[in-house]
Amino acid sequence: MSEQAVLTGEHFMTGDEAAAEGGLAAGCRFFGGYPITPATEVTEVMAKRLPGVGGVFIQMEDEMASMNTLLGAAWGGMKSMTSTSGPGFSLMMENLGLGIITETPCVLVNVQRGGPSTGLPTLVGQQDMMQAKWGSHGDYEIIALAPSSPQEAFDFTIHAFNFSEQYRLPVLLMMDESVGHMFEKVVIPKAEDIKLVPRRITKDKPADYLPFKPDDDLVPPMIEFGEGYRVHITGLTHDEKGYPVINAEAQQPLVRRLCEKITKNADKIYMYDERELDDAEVVVISYGITARIAQQVVNECRAEGKKVGHLRLITCWPFPEPIVRKLADRIKGFVVPEINLGQMSLEVERVAGRGIPTICVPNAGGEVHNPEDIHAVIREVLK
Amino acid sequence: MSEQAVLTGEHFMTGDEAAAEGGLAAGCRFFGGYPITPATEVTEVMAKRLPGVGGVFIQMEDEMASMNTLLGAAWGGMKSMTSTSGPGFSLMMENLGLGIITETPCVLVNVQRGGPSTGLPTLVGQQDMMQAKWGSHGDYEIIALAPSSPQEAFDFTIHAFNFSEQYRLPVLLMMDESVGHMFEKVVIPKAEDIKLVPRRITKDKPADYLPFKPDDDLVPPMIEFGEGYRVHITGLTHDEKGYPVINAEAQQPLVRRLCEKITKNADKIYMYDERELDDAEVVVISYGITARIAQQVVNECRAEGKKVGHLRLITCWPFPEPIVRKLADRIKGFVVPEINLGQMSLEVERVAGRGIPTICVPNAGGEVHNPEDIHAVIREVLK
């Protein structure tokens, strides 16, 4: 415990490194990982830093394993985290579901590269955005944040931990290779200036405690193993006691609550960045590295006197429907550049409706958009 | 090879059994499987039947393994198949992507149960419909069929094999537990009456053959290992020769083609069932077991003089946008019952736009809809 957990100060680091430092600053003391480009640096920083701050790093045999160690460590009272990229993310999907149904707080960082399959290990993609929402079987809701800079990789990892504790679920940091591998200034505040959401530990005595009886916000308080609560936690459908009950009567309220604890609290979760939306006729919606390119295009457009605004998604999930719907009622169209062939743009399209065009600026991966491609679509919509 | 591959005649069998017989009738001679409720019976029928028809059944150590054996067997010239349910389906996601990028024909049967996680192993769900489209990392398109009866489990498995050969990709049969475990009459035609799409084997000599040079329909002809073509096939981004090329210039055309071979041929792929749509004011959209309940409700509505039609999805993916869009322009609303909290209904909503309501009749799983619940929503929309 000889080293500093929060590296207060100014740094020049990559998004990967910043995500690891963000985790440490958020109190993460357990990392179960498996290396994969371009997320390996998160793992390597954790391997180096954790022993010095009293934490544990373990490199597991595969991603199924690393995902499950997070759940074990979380029930052991630790804040836990892993990082991966597409292929590993796919392998984590089954047990992401276990984290969801057992309401286990933890954080997964996916540094997205080009897919499908092994694809482009070292080059950028944003193609796992829909997988983040739908990649595990069964119904569930998720929280997924997309940083656009190393500074945000740091900040949003802390947000991710906070959301995971607040709503008791695995939270996803959907980075992309460009942000992950890019060096930039990262300012790490003083430890005491970092707001952390503590674990929602029950105040009940063991005899009274029901592990899945929710508070008013639909989230049940948690316990830590080894404290005498003698809980049973299962991936099967269960009642408030946590006992398996295999019928529709147990399934309906459980699964609805798991979803509603996100949807009904969504207003408190949505994060986005609005730029020059007030008079905008066209709004660009983007996230991650693409938001930087998009902002540049928006600046250029404004310089040319075009009424173009920018909505940058921070929580891609839950998708901030209200703001998009509100914009849809008064603008001429949405332009959605993303490094995929159209994923979040489907959500925009759904929410916006057919009254105005939603035009994706697709990019199958490997490099960021050529700003001109975005510009061209904006011009088209403005016509 | 002593037994009949095509069990011509009338049978009383489950959807699971029928899917297995459909596979055999389609020429499937390799099954790599791992048991899981409620898909186990597919595996068990294959274990019993394959040796008798000169095929090979192998039970693998897990679902990652069984998925990969399909790819190996397919490149060895066999038609191959597996079956699973949610948890196993999640584990197959990474290597589904390998099948997509290497354009390997094979068929996966997912007999859906209630999720997330282990959930309700023995009870019905339709919660993996979005996962079918988005469960693997990276961009891709898929073909997924949903049978509503054991007869269709038989028929659509044959379609699935035909699509997989025609478009060279893993095709999904998205069954549900109800159909999978339900006995009903299945009529198996004579072998010679079953139309099979043969593998698209190249006519080129080894020296001229480029494994990923597409025909006009964007699908490249295939070869079989061991025939002197000496191909290299990789899950990395590759050129027409099949060689890895790690840059955007290779990625863009490859990934676009993988998607466009489905989207551009979608008109030839869409399958759906239209019932009384001509004068319908409300259209119910459904699939799988739910379509039977929905049809019953539609019949009842018609009996009451209500103008209600039914669009039953057979290919859930590609989603038949044109017909939905056409309907949206003239009806009062869509009602989408499904055994999930709203998955295909999001697609309907997206395509239909905000002009008319798209109302999901959600059901978190465990049992089929109460017809009255569907009826109530129809009444609401008709008002």
Added chain:
Amino acid sequence: MSTAPAKAAPVERKELHHPKDTMLREDRLPHIWCPTCGIGTAVSCFVEALRETNIPEEKVAVVSGIGCTGRVAGYVNLDSFHTTHGRAIPFATGLALAKPDMKVVVFSGDGDLVAIGGNHIINAARRNMNITVICINNFIYGMTGGQCASTTPQIAKTSTTPTGNTDYPFNVPYLMDACGATYIARWTVLHIRRLKKAMGEALNKKGFSFIEVIAPCATLYARRNRLGTGFDLMKFYHDNSEIQHGADTKMVDIGFQEKIICGKFVDIDKPTFLERYRGETNGGGK
């Protein structure tokens, strides 16, 4: 300290309380296991063994995967977690690292631990992770209806080997030995005393301990192979098991209805993962 009342006549009770009930989730009994299934007996031995150690019950966790055996976690009145199929060991790994003061026990089936979970068990043994693994080997996938396992003996019939299994099964103790497990024993559920003792030893051991428990699956394994019920399999164990403490694990493979060599095969000491990680050991700790 008090002894039971010195009365000759049986104690009259209104409601009977089984002495093991405090260790069990009594409100979930009767359990789902079939008549003559051996899993219940193994659990019985386990709670008894646990009681005999001096480990405080709140410092013990049971982690299971999916399967009939996987349901064990749901019946013991301890902190318990029922993971997904095959993933009990990595969950237990995370828990054991977060809670070094707890004894983490993985209690699961042969299919769960040695088929789909194979990669995790070999790596946990290799790392000498501080967990105790109790593997109920009933030679079959019970929960899903009797398919072939990686432990199913040759010849045995299962629903996926309808004419008899042609595969070679794992010799699980040998496999564990090759991975460096520090405690390896095998007992049948008939050997209740010895099994209990082994469980106690394993619970008291620091590091990776492994017990293979041979148990009847009546409904699927016994029935499909026309071996009667679990009762008959218990008789078979009685007649065909042989105790060879310290036997070379290489020699302890199990054929279809052939001799079952039982005993404590390995019991060595070496630093655990965490001891080495924390540098609480001299040198590399080999």
Added chain:
Amino acid sequence: MSTAPAKAAPVERKELHHPKDTMLREDRLPHIWCPTCGIGTAVSCFVEALRETNIPEEKVAVVSGIGCTGRVAGYVNLDSFHTTHGRAIPFATGLALAKPDMKVVVFSGDGDLVAIGGNHIINAARRNMNITVICINNFIYGMTGGQCASTTPQIAKTSTTPTGNTDYPFNVPYLMDACGATYIARWTVLHIRRLKKAMGEALNKKGFSFIEVIAPCATLYARRNRLGTGFDLMKFYHDNSEIQHGADTKMVDIGFQEKIICGKFVDIDKPTFLERYRGETNGGGK
């Protein structure tokens, strides 16, 4: 049959053609491996060994996973498949079962085969699947930049064990032995003649054959551990390897910069999966 022309003077050539080029995807050379990396030498031995068998080249397939070694599939001029990380063996299993007339070779890295792919390799060995596995053990994850593998010796530094690995590594031949592999050998890439011979034997063997090839990773393993380059590791192999044919696999574990026992450890015969499945063997074929 013709011999080379009986000329004393060196043959003058405009363009040089390496005799192995026909076995390689010449249009992809030079390959991506670093200077003094050992993978190329192993491939060199492999193509040579293959040529010396009488197996028609079109009847040989090479399957790799992901890693530096995983790139082998992309350089041999044979039917070849580059699967995902860890999944070469199940792909090879499907292929070998669909094509019993082909020789399917899995050529991949230690991380790929024994870390993430661990469950597949133990099961393929157990089944005696008719495949040859060549595992390049460079004690590290090369492709991703030098992380710890399940084979990394204790003490060795990697990017995820910056102060030295505290884990026990697998003794891979022992692990394979415990799973029933019918052919097990280990050589370093320095032992080119013996490695070639072993590869030839493995290629000619029916069933599951396994060769562990110890090879230098210059850029990551050697550099991070201040061992020089692959050239220095070759010298180390020269000075520190010991040939012990038939050695007890239990005894052949490898410590950091310690003695490397090489040799053919196991060479037995038993029916393959498919032979048993097809009933081409007497009885259960045990």
Added chain:
Amino acid sequence: MKLWRTPLDAEKVRVPHGVVSVIIERCKGCSFCVEYCPRDVLIISRNFNKKGYHYPEVVSEGLCVDCNLCEDICPEFAIYSDPVENTPAPATKENT
């Protein structure tokens, strides 16, 4: 709670005896207890419990030596024995 059974040394000089209890509705009639009781204390009843299983009955009450074998082998937690002393003796320093 740890003392639910007579400590071994408390029994030093006496032959322990037990009394067996069966939680009938938990029993699934496997007969393990009957078969493996070293004293043949038990037989399977001709009666059924509610689930239709034949549960064990005590035939030779006095013979039970409180060995707990039936308790440990029962897969259903349906049977157990409690110690009794049929030759009661005052607890003296020597034998406690």
Added chain:
Amino acid sequence: MKLWRTPLDAEKVRVPHGVVSVIIERCKGCSFCVEYCPRDVLIISRNFNKKGYHYPEVVSEGLCVDCNLCEDICPEFAIYSDPVENTPAPATKENT
């Protein structure tokens, strides 16, 4: 194609000799060939190839015994030897 190398028995009575070729642009300068050539035929050149590696050069041409070791050990497929006969003799029935 299988006969790219002199069959062993064709060499029966003669000492084999070889001539070494280096595909310079493939070489990555590892020195394996130089180090392990049993006849010290090779040294590392002072020249660089285009990628900046020092490739091997033949110093003692006549000494090469066509053992192919350099060829097999080269990780780059950059060097090989071809057999030559420096004591040419008519091919007779006996020695082919």
Added chain:
Amino acid sequence: MKKEIRITGFGGQGIILSGYIVGKAAAVFDGKQATMVQAYGPEARGSACSSQVIIDDNPILYPYHRDLNILAALSQEGYDKFHTLVRKDGIILFDEDLVEFDAPADVAVFKGVPATRIAEDLGRVMVANIAMLGFLVAQTEVTSADAMKQAILSAVPKGTGDLNMNAFERGFQHQPAEIVVGAGAGV
């Protein structure tokens, strides 16, 4: 006309098989429409089980029971669980040695058959279900006798045909000892 039939008993009595046979008889040999679904779940291990058959002249959409016409109960637990689901004009068949009841409630007709005893008489308790099927056909004509026999023969193990036909015949011939007309009876 649509008929909903539930057969119930405990594990090992061949309940699922019986449902399968009824469905197959109707669907394959009588040329009608039929569906059969069964209760699954680890809960089914060794305890109550049941199969739901629907037979109709028209295609069946909803394959679960909404309105039971016939209950054939081979166990008390099964009877207890399902008898209230039977329509007022429905019919309940039961194994008279295994099922006891007090007030027969709202259902039209109750008819007992000693199916298990018949099977024991024939030396194989496992054909009790087939005796029940004979009784079912005779009392309800839910399928033709011929179709049912063919379905039985196609479903039982080779070499047990005669035994099963005997059991069927005995059930078929059985004159119910007890016909209880319930409260809402129209018969």
Added chain:
Amino acid sequence: MKKEIRITGFGGQGIILSGYIVGKAAAVFDGKQATMVQAYGPEARGSACSSQVIIDDNPILYPYHRDLNILAALSQEGYDKFHTLVRKDGIILFDEDLVEFDAPADVAVFKGVPATRIAEDLGRVMVANIAMLGFLVAQTEVTSADAMKQAILSAVPKGTGDLNMNAFERGFQHQPAEIVVGAGAGV
């Protein structure tokens, strides 16, 4: 003002580290905005590598080069690959012993430094990149000399500070032997 700087060379020359140092000097010690990205890929194994730095007073959005101001080439391959990307009013710095060129094309200024030789003189060839950084600061003022020195000291292994400062100084002091004014030069 925005500056785009690319440093290029081969693996082992510390190219990525140099980019990191330049970026850190600007971002952390000069208080400006800076980004640095590097070429990744198995292709990078042992062959050409390069790092892209952008320095600006305002937040940088697009972190890749569109218009290179400065190229610092420590290898021929790197020079060949990137020199055409430099703006007309840009500047190319090169290791004069490692880079040769014929026609200096369209670029304003070419300045050579014997960075590797300087490093060899100092007994450690690995500080050639630091000598180049000294030269870079002196010739372009892309960062302040102070910031660059601080960045170097924060990034190099402990105990090598003096060596690196020496290398920096030598590069900084170097008077370019060769200043070629290209075709489109405005200088």
